[in-house]
Amino acid sequence: MEAVPEQMNERVRQLQDRVAPQLDQARRDLSDLNHRTVRFIRENPGTCLIGAVAIGYLVGRIASR
Numbered sequence: 001m002e003a004v005p006e007q008m009n010e011r012v013r014q015l016q017d018r019v020a021p022q023l024d025q026a027r028r029d030l031s032d033l034n035h036r037t038v039r040f041i042r043e044n045p046g047t048c049l050i051g052a053v054a055i056g057y058l059v060g061r062i063a064s065r
Contacts, residue, residue, distance in 0.1 A: 041048045
């Protein structure tokens with residue numbers, strides 16, 4: 001009976017070895033996207049504010065239906 005938990009542990013380790021690099025890459029990609037977004041907002045605050053108001057207006061119009 002102890003072979004089953006050991007097999008499961010081995011499969012979990014294999015899955016972790018396959019998924020860990022993808023998770024690390026996704027974390028780096030999201031961090032990069034966040035930095036670029038923050039930089040864009042700091043460089044274009046007026047544009048971002050107008051865009052946020054426009055999106056809020058559209059969401060409000062859709063939600064009121």
